[in-house]
Amino acid sequence: MRRLVLGLCISFLATASYAQERLTDISAPTSPASALLGVQPQSVLSPKSYGALETALYSNFINSAGETVLPNDFGLEFTPYWASDHSLTIEEYLYPQDVWKGQIVRNSSFSMASTQNFRLGDSTATSGLGFGYRTTLYFGNKKDREVVTQFRQQIAKNQKVQARIGAEANQLVFQPEIQGRTDFLNAIRPVIAKALQDVYEEDSTQLVEEQVNTILADSSSLPTYDSDNLDAFLDAFMNMVDQNLVDADRKLNAQAVFDNFKGYIKNRQGFSVDVAYGVFLNFPASNFKSAVAPRHSFWVTPSYRFKDELSRLKVMGVFRFETYNTGYYKEYFPSSQVFEHNIDYGIAVSGEFDRFSLQLEAVGRSSNSLVPAGTDNTGNQLFRKDSRSDFQAIGTFVYRLNDRLALTYSLGDSFEPIFNAENTLVSLVSLNFGFGGPTRQDLSE
Numbered sequence: 001m002r003r004l005v006l007g008l009c010i011s012f013l014a015t016a017s018y019a020q021e022r023l024t025d026i027s028a029p030t031s032p033a034s035a036l037l038g039v040q041p042q043s044v045l046s047p048k049s050y051g052a053l054e055t056a057l058y059s060n061f062i063n064s065a066g067e068t069v070l071p072n073d074f075g076l077e078f079t080p081y082w083a084s085d086h087s088l089t090i091e092e093y094l095y096p097q098d099v100w101k102g103q104i105v106r107n108s109s110f111s112m113a114s115t116q117n118f119r120l121g122d123s124t125a126t127s128g129l130g131f132g133y134r135t136t137l138y139f140g141n142k143k144d145r146e147v148v149t150q151f152r153q154q155i156a157k158n159q160k161v162q163a164r165i166g167a168e169a170n171q172l173v174f175q176p177e178i179q180g181r182t183d184f185l186n187a188i189r190p191v192i193a194k195a196l197q198d199v200y201e202e203d204s205t206q207l208v209e210e211q212v213n214t215i216l217a218d219s220s221s222l223p224t225y226d227s228d229n230l231d232a233f234l235d236a237f238m239n240m241v242d243q244n245l246v247d248a249d250r251k252l253n254a255q256a257v258f259d260n261f262k263g264y265i266k267n268r269q270g271f272s273v274d275v276a277y278g279v280f281l282n283f284p285a286s287n288f289k290s291a292v293a294p295r296h297s298f299w300v301t302p303s304y305r306f307k308d309e310l311s312r313l314k315v316m317g318v319f320r321f322e323t324y325n326t327g328y329y330k331e332y333f334p335s336s337q338v339f340e341h342n343i344d345y346g347i348a349v350s351g352e353f354d355r356f357s358l359q360l361e362a363v364g365r366s367s368n369s370l371v372p373a374g375t376d377n378t379g380n381q382l383f384r385k386d387s388r389s390d391f392q393a394i395g396t397f398v399y400r401l402n403d404r405l406a407l408t409y410s411l412g413d414s415f416e417p418i419f420n421a422e423n424t425l426v427s428l429v430s431l432n433f434g435f436g437g438p439t440r441q442d443l444s445e
Contacts, residue, residue, distance in 0.1 A: 030042055030044070030045045030046045031045075031054075031056070031075050031076075031077045031109075031111035031113065031132055031134075032045065032111055032130070032132025032133065032134055032276040032277065032278030032297065032299065033075060033076075033077070033111035033112050033113040033129075033130035033131055033132035033278055034056065034075040034111065034113040034130060034132075035130075035132075035278060035297070036113070036130040036131075036132065036278040036279065036280040036295060036297055037073070037075075037113045037114070037115055037118075037128055037129075037130035037280060038115075038118075038417075039073040039075065039113060039115055039428075040056075040075070040113075040428075040430075041392075041394055041410055041412070041414050041426045041428060042348075042359075042361060042394055042396060042410065043318055043320060043344050043346065043361065043363040043392060044301060044316050044318045044346070044347075044348040044359075044361045044363065045134065045274060045276055045299050045301050045318070046274075046301075046303075046316065046348075046350070046359070054076070054077045054078075054432060054433065054434050054435070055074070055075065055076045055077075055432070055433045055435075056074070056075040056076075056430050056431065056432045056433075073113070073114070073115045073117070074113065074114050074115075075111065075112070075113040075114075075130075076111065076112050076113070077109050077110070077111040077112075077132075078109060078110050078111070079107070079108065079109040080108070080110075081105060081106045081107075081108070094144050095140050095144045095145065099137070103135070103136070103137050103138065104135050104137070107135045107136040107137075108133070108134075108135045109133070109134055109135070110131075110132070110133055111130070111131070111132040111133070111134075111278075112129065112130065112131055112132075113129070113130040113132075114127070114128065114129050114130075115127070115128045118282060120284060120332045120333065121332055121333040121334060121335060121336065122332075124284075126282060126283055126284055126286060127282075127283045127286060128280065128281065128282050128283070129280075129281045129283075130278060130279070130280050130281070131278065131279050131281070132276060132277065132278035132279075133276065133277050133278075134274060134275060134276030134277070134299070135274075135275060135276075136272055136273070136274045136275075137272060137273045137274075137275070138268070138270070138271075138272045139270060139271045139272065139273075140270070141269060141270035141271070143269045143270065143307065144270070158245050160195075161192075161195045161196060161245060162238070162241060162242060162245060164191075164195040164198075165188070165191060165192055165195055165238075165241055166238055166241075168188065168191040169184075169188060169191075169234060169237060169238070170234065172184060172187050172188060172191075173230045173233070173234065175187070180225045181219075181222060181224070181225040181233075184225060184233075184237075185216065185219055189212055189216070192212050192215055192216070192241075193208050193209065193212050196208050196211055196212070214244055215240075215241055215244045215245060216240075216244075217244055218240045218243075218244065219240065221240075222236050222237060222240065223236050268305060269305050269306070269307050269311055270304070270305065271302070271303070271304050272302070272303045272304075273300065273301070273302050273303070274299070274300075274301040274302075274303065275299065275300055275301075276297075276298070276299040276301070277296075277297070277298050277299070278296070278297045278299075279293050279295070279296050279297075280293065280294060280295040280296075281293055282294055282328075284332060292325065292328050293325065294324060294325045294328040294329065295322065295323070295324055295325070296322065296323045297320055297321070297322045298320065298321045298322075299318065299319070299320045300318075300319045300320075301316055301317065301318050301319075302316070302317045303315070303316045303317075304316075312351055312352050312353060313349070313350075313351055314349070314350045314351075314352065315347065315348070315349055316347065316348045316349075316350070317345075317346070317347055317348075318344060318345065318346050318347070318348065318361075318363060319343075319344070319345055320342075320343070320344040320345075321341070321342070321343055321344075322341065322342040322343075322344070323340065323341055324338055324339065324340055324341070324342070326338055326339075326340050326369065329418065333418055336418045337388075338369075338418055339367035339368055339369045339386065339387075339388065340368070340369040340370065341367065341368055341369070342365055342366070342367045343365070343366045343367075344363050344364070344365050345363065345364055345366075346361060346362050346363030346364055346392075347361070347362060347363075348360065348361035348362075348363075349361075355399060355400050356397065356398060356399045356400065357397075357398045358395070358396070358397055358398075359395070359396045359398075360393075360394075360395050360396075361392070361393070361394050361395075361396075362391075362392070362393050363391070363392045363393075364389065364390070364391050364392075365389065365390040365391065365392070365415055366387065366389055367387060367388045367389070367390065368385055368386065368387040368388075369385070369386050369387075370385055370386075390415045390416055391413075391415075392412070392413065392414050392415045393412050393413050394410055394411070394412030394413070394414065394426055395410070395411055395412055396408060396409070396410045397409050397410075403434075404433065404434045404435070405431070405432070405433055405434070406431070406432045406434075407429070407430075407431060407432075408429070408430045408431075408432060409428070409429050409430075410426055410427070410428045410430075411426060411427055412426045413425065413426065414426045
């Protein structure tokens, strides 16, 4: 039965995810909340996709008896801005000038992760919750400006076509052979076709004819052609052209332009910085009154995607500062050595392709604590500094079943865990689902 439920969920999401053409694909699950909970081994938080809601299921999915099991570790990340539609221009979307609203607010996401199997030092299974926040700052570059310029040129072409049609229409209505709406439409049709051919340099007669039909699709709703009130007829005609020209332009050549734009967003070049914070809550007595926060983390993750031929290659750095509640660990993990502060620093390299991506990370850790070491002759408390170094190397393979569903496998050697310190092997499978987020319809202008 569990196997059937899991299969139905995957099938449903795989089908539903094609409903709209999205600007970004789902990525590997790397939320602050999941990292704090320990169900996600990576230290480097890759910038998330623009999905309004992303969920992740963490498990090896196969138990020791070879049976399929539903995972009990769960992660969720919510981006409020993309939960509703936004009519953004290309420039506002790609190159926002307002750092607060255009970057921090738009890219802010909130994450939560849960596990029912966080084990204390005596092997007692307890519940754990992780909460996180993060946002991403993109730094504009030359390529961003080129893409914005390209779409401005498209808008200018539309305006040029419209101006030519308007000029000819104003002359046609004064021609003696134009006696009614049918005469006018028959005369304006070749004018529209010629304007499209000249401005867009389109040689396909059949394709241009389709665009003319699109522009004139609402002609039956035009008002009566009244020679004593031509302004009303011309205004209605130009409004129709204005409304339908965008659709005609998209069918004519903007699909190819949009595909290029979509590809650029997926592999956006240049520099960005991801900033995140997370807190872990544990419930040792399995009730809310026993809640304690044993761990806090703060991330700064700079990223750089290379240009042109190397645009599939991205390099990320990581700086993570963590604080541990040593009193909690002394009580529930008495045989483990826990340091008050951890500083993680390292690098990750990822290559992203049509259906899959591969990321390799190497991260060092410096841990330290101030430990009471008695008193001096005057009774002042003395401390000594304990420290330790550690290292983590993990590879992550992501296969996108479609743009809203990804299967991830991580393998490597992690930092020494607090519980079961000898077990540093990482071997984790996860499913990441994405819902909502920006689509082509959000960038209609």
